[in-house]
Amino acid sequence: xxxxxxxxxxxxxxxxxxxxxFSALVVVDKIVLHLPLDLPGHSGITWMAILVVAxxxxxxxxxxxxxxxxxxxxxxxxxxxDLGAIYTVFSYLASGVGVDLIALFLGGVEPxxxxxxxxxxxxxxxxxxxxxxxxxxxxxxxxxALGLLYSFFTNTVAGLLGGLLGWLLLRALRRAxxxxxxxxxx
Amino acid sequence: MSQKTRIWIVxxxxxxxxxxxxxxxxxxxxxATQAPATTPQPGMIHLYVNGSFAAxxxxxxxxxxxxxxxxxxxxxxxxxGYWLRDxxxxxxxxxxxxxxxxxxxxxxxxGTEKSATVTWxxxxxxxxxxxxxxxxxxxxxxxxxxxDKLATRDNWIQGLTQIGVQTK
Numbered sequence: 001x002x003x004x005x006x007x008x009x010x011x012x013x014x015x016x017x018x019x020x021x022f023s024a025l026v027v028v029d030k031i032v033l034h035l036p037l038d039l040p041g042h043s044g045i046t047w048m049a050i051l052v053v054a055x056x057x058x059x060x061x062x063x064x065x066x067x068x069x070x071x072x073x074x075x076x077x078x079x080x081x082d083l084g085a086i087y088t089v090f091s092y093l094a095s096g097v098g099v100d101l102i103a104l105f106l107g108g109v110e111p112x113x114x115x116x117x118x119x120x121x122x123x124x125x126x127x128x129x130x131x132x133x134x135x136x137x138x139x140x141x142x143x144x145a146l147g148l149l150y151s152f153f154t155n156t157v158a159g160l161l162g163g164l165l166g167w168l169l170l171r172a173l174r175r176a177x178x179x180x181x182x183x184x185x186x
Numbered sequence: 187m188s189q190k191t192r193i194w195i196v197x198x199x200x201x202x203x204x205x206x207x208x209x210x211x212x213x214x215x216x217x218a219t220q221a222p223a224t225t226p227q228p229g230m231i232h233l234y235v236n237g238s239f240a241a242x243x244x245x246x247x248x249x250x251x252x253x254x255x256x257x258x259x260x261x262x263x264x265x266x267g268y269w270l271r272d273x274x275x276x277x278x279x280x281x282x283x284x285x286x287x288x289x290x291x292x293x294x295x296x297g298t299e300k301s302a303t304v305t306w307x308x309x310x311x312x313x314x315x316x317x318x319x320x321x322x323x324x325x326x327x328x329x330x331x332x333x334d335k336l337a338t339r340d341n342w343i344q345g346l347t348q349i350g351v352q353t354k
Contacts, residue, residue: 090192115190117196124203129318134326135229148211152204 001114010065014059014185021053023070026092030080044095044123045162051099051122052115052166057182061104062120070160083131087133091126098125119163120156127155158175231278231327234350243276243349246319248273256315258330259270265330267319271309272352282353285310290350291329293343300345302336304330318346 011019029046055064072092075081082086099109099122106114131148173179208347214292223241226232226233230242249266260263274289292301314333329336329343336342 036263097211102196105196106189111189113193117193120200121196124200147205148207148214151204152207 004088011058011063011186015060015063016090017066018058019054019063022050022059023067023074025050025079026071027038027074027078031078039154039158040160041123041152042129042133044119044126044155044158045165047095048099048119048159049165049169051095052109052118052163052167055099055109055118056115056166056170057105057173058110059103061100064096064103065078065093065098066092066096068093068100071096082185087130090133091129094125094129095122098122109163109170112164113171118146118161119161119166120159123159123162124152127151131161188347193320197346214311231346234348235282236353237352240351243273243277247276251276254317256317256330256332257281257334258337265317265319267317267327270316270318270329273318274309274349278351283351284353288350288352290352291343291346292348292350293328293345294347301345302341304331304333304336308333 023154026047029050030043033043033046035042035045051064054067069089069092076085076088081091086155099118102118102121103109103114106117107119109115116135123180208306226239227242229246231274232239233241233243248268252273253266254269254272255264255266258262270289274283283306285305288303289306289309290301290303294300295331297325305316308314311333314329314331314336316329316333317338319328319330320326326344327346329339329346331342
């Protein structure tokens with residue numbers, strides 16, 4: 001009689017723990033870090049850096065969508081965001097899905113261009129979801145019309161900087177031997 | 187497909203998104219300007235005078251006003267926007283406003299409605315710094331001030347949806 005073979009899970013427990021910690025870090029970043037920049041989407045500088053590092057450490061499709069969903073739920077429970085829980089969850093999820101899709105399309109975030117584009121798309125995806133929901137929910141957002149392109153531009157620049165920062169952090173972690181340490185843990 | 191081609195595809199997609207946003211922004215601005223002034227339009231801040239609808243607050247008209255700033259007491263940050271007195275005078279004749287006129291702001295944040303009332307005299311007082319302040323990303327407007335009842339983020343009216351003016 002053959003014993004049933006357990007199907008391996010897509011994410012290992014260690015990876016899930018890592019992704020959960022990154023989700024918490026995204027929320028902590030949003031609460032604690034306030035850059036003295038008066039520009040739409042500037043929080044993407046640190047936010048996208050965290051997402052790019054997370055994707056570099058757990059290089060599996062769907063990893064960042066999971067981080068987006070978890071951080072969105074966490075943020076919603078903590079009352080972050082101005083326009084309600086659904087709005088918060090979707091905007092956080094959009095960032096994760098955006099970075100995930102770009103990493104999937106470009107084969108990871110190791111090359112500097114891929115990391116930069118992942119940051120840009122993640123931050124822009126968040127902005128698009130926020131704007132789209134404001135329109136759908138008919139939130140008084142008449143001022144959106146004035147700044148859509150400006151907001152896109154600042155979100156792009158912040159995402160680009162975030163992607164580059166994430167790439168630099170990944171490189172520093174690789175040089176410090178963190179990837180070898182992770183390989184042992186997996 | 188080479189990595190370089192993929193990168194260019196993503197860049198091209200971003201350029202398309204930027205072009206679409208520019209188009210949507212232009213159309214929305216036109217639509218807002220041409221919206222009927224006699225009925226409340228969805229997605230805009232509504233002004234009521236003595237219970238009757240008076241106007242949809244138009245972003246294009248706000249831009250004609252002088253920019254205003256103050257440093258908030260709570261976190262020492264600079265708040266930007268337009269003085270509320272200037273915004274109201276765009277839609278309500280000054281002779282219709284007396285010092286005791288009540289101005290009520292209603293806002294919605296996290297699905298909860300909140301409102302606050304000030305008088306026209308308080309609005310005119312420069313020490314109160316009552317500001318009509320669009321958010322950085324332009325998706326909402328808040329009423330912030332330095333006067334005690336509107337001095338903290340908890341007291342600010344965020345996600346402004348309506349302004350009511352009661353002259354009688």
